Amino acid sequence: MATPIDPKRTLRRQGDILFKPISVIPQYAEKMEGNIVAHGESGNLHQTSGGQVQLFRKKHDTTDLFSPRPELAKVQDPLQVDYLEVHQDTVLMHEEHNKIDLPKGKYVVVHEREWNPFALEADRIRQVID
Amino acid sequence: MISFPFLMATMGATVGLLIAILVFTTVTDSIDCDSLPEEASLECNSAVSTSWLVVSILPIALFFCLFTIFGGVGGGASMRVISISNIEERAKKMERMGVEHILRKTKAKILDRSKRGNELYEINMIPNYPLKYLKYEDPSTANKLYGCFVPSDTKTADEAMAWKFQITEEEYVNDLVFEA
Numbered sequence: 001m002a003t004p005i006d007p008k009r010t011l012r013r014q015g016d017i018l019f020k021p022i023s024v025i026p027q028y029a030e031k032m033e034g035n036i037v038a039h040g041e042s043g044n045l046h047q048t049s050g051g052q053v054q055l056f057r058k059k060h061d062t063t064d065l066f067s068p069r070p071e072l073a074k075v076q077d078p079l080q081v082d083y084l085e086v087h088q089d090t091v092l093m094h095e096e097h098n099k100i101d102l103p104k105g106k107y108v109v110v111h112e113r114e115w116n117p118f119a120l121e122a123d124r125i126r127q128v129i130d
Numbered sequence: 131m132i133s134f135p136f137l138m139a140t141m142g143a144t145v146g147l148l149i150a151i152l153v154f155t156t157v158t159d160s161i162d163c164d165s166l167p168e169e170a171s172l173e174c175n176s177a178v179s180t181s182w183l184v185v186s187i188l189p190i191a192l193f194f195c196l197f198t199i200f201g202g203v204g205g206g207a208s209m210r211v212i213s214i215s216n217i218e219e220r221a222k223k224m225e226r227m228g229v230e231h232i233l234r235k236t237k238a239k240i241l242d243r244s245k246r247g248n249e250l251y252e253i254n255m256i257p258n259y260p261l262k263y264l265k266y267e268d269p270s271t272a273n274k275l276y277g278c279f280v281p282s283d284t285k286t287a288d289e290a291m292a293w294k295f296q297i298t299e300e301e302y303v304n305d306l307v308f309e310a
Binding site: 006009010011012013014015016018020040041042094096097098099100101110112113114115116117118124126128129130 | 213215216217218259261262268269270271278279280281282293294295296297301302304305306307308309310
């Protein structure tokens with residue numbers, strides 16, 4: 001007999017994006033406009049279709065002024081979505097990947113990462129670019 | 131971006147060129163062809179030209195030798211492909227070159243294969259610096275193959291895949307139900 005799916009634990013993945021259910025959206029998150037959850041260099045988008053969603057991103061300074069080398073401080077991608085609240089069931093679409101259903105709930109949006117063994121130690125983990 | 135084999139080969143060719151110039155100037159300084167009788171002078175000049183030809187081959191030969199030794203042919207090309215920063219471009223080039231060919235050329239040794247089709251390899255192209263490489267299929271893009279490096283302390287293919295999405299191996303295996 002198949003194990004019943006627990007919606008509070010169920011993870012969903014579409015290509016380089018993973019959705020992990022959470023109970024609350026952190027207070028430091030700020031709202032974003034639109035329905036595009038992620039955008040790739042190649043122009044392909046992960047975007048919701050139908051339903052009702054609210055996107056959030058982590059709110060923090062775009063540069064770390066306390067960095068010993070501020071010129072190397074990472075600048076946050078202003079379009080990166082970090083959290084998603086689905087008020088009404090929606091579907092996530094992408095040109096190359098199959099669609100996935102996103103039921104009502106709150107999610108943290110995890111962007112796929114990889115290891116760069118040829119970079120300096122501090123820069124070895126990088127977000128996947130597609 | 132200049133590749134490591136190309137850089138080493140260029141350095142080798144530069145050293146070869148300096149040696150060639152040194153040899154040639156030494157030869158021309160030690161032989162005075164003009165002071166010889168006409169027939170001997172002609173043969174002397176011919177010998178100097180030949181020495182120049184021989185020494186000029188040195189930097190070119192050094193370039194190609196070093197380029198091959200440092201992996202510019204075969205393994206080096208494969209390493210360049212699996213190190214491309216854009217994952218889609220990397221996947222396309224891996225497909226074009228042939229994944230099995232790349233793994234063979236980079237001397238990749240399989241460490242683990244999971245039920246989900248993920249494969250973890252160890253690549254020993256750099257002395258005393260083993261690299262871990264994950265090969266995985268995309269569930270919805272017609273089983274297109276992808277690959278990426280993962281931290282060197284990774285032990286299983288599913289652990290590597292879980293690391294990529296900042297979840298535990300248990301979560302990856304048990305809770306990742308919908309994949310597209």
